[in-house]
Amino acid sequence: MILGALEDTIPDFHQSVFAISAVSGGSLGAAVYQRLVAAGSAGTPKCGDEASYMRCAASILEQDFLGPDFLSMFNSDLLQRLLPGGLLPDRATALETAWERAWSASMKSDDFAAALRLRLKSDLDDPAKWLPVVLLNGASVKTGHRIITSDVALDDTCHTSTVDQRQSPPWDLGSMPSTADFFCLTRQPIPLSTAVHNSARFPYISPAGTIWAKDQNGDTWKADRIVDGGYFEVLGGIRSLIC
Numbered sequence: 001m002i003l004g005a006l007e008d009t010i011p012d013f014h015q016s017v018f019a020i021s022a023v024s025g026g027s028l029g030a031a032v033y034q035r036l037v038a039a040g041s042a043g044t045p046k047c048g049d050e051a052s053y054m055r056c057a058a059s060i061l062e063q064d065f066l067g068p069d070f071l072s073m074f075n076s077d078l079l080q081r082l083l084p085g086g087l088l089p090d091r092a093t094a095l096e097t098a099w100e101r102a103w104s105a106s107m108k109s110d111d112f113a114a115a116l117r118l119r120l121k122s123d124l125d126d127p128a129k130w131l132p133v134v135l136l137n138g139a140s141v142k143t144g145h146r147i148i149t150s151d152v153a154l155d156d157t158c159h160t161s162t163v164d165q166r167q168s169p170p171w172d173l174g175s176m177p178s179t180a181d182f183f184c185l186t187r188q189p190i191p192l193s194t195a196v197h198n199s200a201r202f203p204y205i206s207p208a209g210t211i212w213a214k215d216q217n218g219d220t221w222k223a224d225r226i227v228d229g230g231y232f233e234v235l236g237g238i239r240s241l242i243c
Helices: 002-009 025-041 053-061 066-073 076-080 091-107 121-125 192-199
Strands: 017-023 133-140 146-150 179-181 209-214 220-228 239-242
Touching: 002 025, 002 053, 017 025, 025 053, 025 091, 025 133, 025 192, 053 091, 066 076, 066 091, 091 192, 133 192, 146 192, 192 209
Parallel strands: 017 133, 146 179
Antiparallel strands: 017 239, 133 146, 133 220, 209 220
16 A cells, blocks of 8 residues: 555656565555556556555455455365365465455456466566566475565576476575575466465465476476465565665
8 A cells, every 4th residue: 555655646656666575465465556557557447436556455455355264264174174185175265266356346357366477578678568576475384495476587497498397496596595486386377366375375364385396298296385475584564676
């Protein structure tokens, strides 16, 4: 909402923001702000007749997210513990679906349910298409290091067809030590809601996320598990890099 207020006050404020590094609940705010900017840049209504970024953010974020989560926790999620396999959706799915519905109700689009796609270099080089980069920080259960889910390739070598996916990814991205690119661990597309959840897996509220990797032959295996980014990055807020 703070970033939305700045966007309302300073026209094209996002043009001066290079990246938003977010952790835990701040990742939801970062994603909402970026997608609101994308909707505004496309000339579409921000949320109905509302012309304020801050008020649009409030209309989305004030929705009930814990209700569906707790309902699932004590119903389908609890029942699943007595059943083999993964037959029923868990509380993680309930929370992500609640975010998707909150966005859809205000914006009449499926941005949060759509797959998070890496942005092309042409999009990053064109000022008219500029959006702040989102860096959603999660934590690895296996190593305790940071796993960043982003809409840009943090390590280009992980996005080639020749890389051996069964090798452990590098846990050092230049100026970001002890860090791995989420898409180095898996080639599977995920919706924006899941990308946000990679950073915001609150203890008890959300289960740890299992990262399934897939190689060129279609074989899959459990590469790691991801939990709330607060285990690694304790700031608990949004840090903006402003040019």
